[in-house]
Amino acid sequence: MEPSQATSICCSMIEKKDENTAVLYNADCPVCSFEIDHYAAYSAREALPIRFDDLNNASALEAWGIDPDRAARRLHVVQDGELLEGIPAFIALWERMPRYHRLAKLVSLPGVYHVACAVYDFILAPVIYWSHLRRIKKAAR
DSSP states (O other), X not given: OOGGGSOOOBOHHHHTSSOSEXXXXXXXXXXXXXXHHHHHHHHHHTTOOEEEEETTSHHHHHHHTOOHHHHHHSOEEEETTEEEESHHHHHHHHHTSGGGHHHHHHHHSHHHHXXXXXXXXXXXXXXXXXXXXXXXXXXXX
């Protein structure tokens, strides 16, 4: 799948916000929060119009219109009303951050893009999601 063919869904609640880029991530996930907290701090320092929403916040999740399980499976970014998931979401986020423009261009290259999608979709995202389920199960005890 090419970046331009990424899954897209209009999210009316999100696009009504002032920011044209929003990120939905799992703040309870150590891996997710480490990376996204870095992007959020950089974004704040540079005054970039990017909003970061924690999927564990019920009202934020409701505004996204995504069920909690789907939200926890991968990174989601809304860019100008288009919902992107996985590597296309990362690329959209990186494109909005000057420090990461080159990374976005590199990961968008056809061969690199396909490998990045495969690694994220079949290795990284499932492992992170499995860890998420383990944390939930452990907390329920």
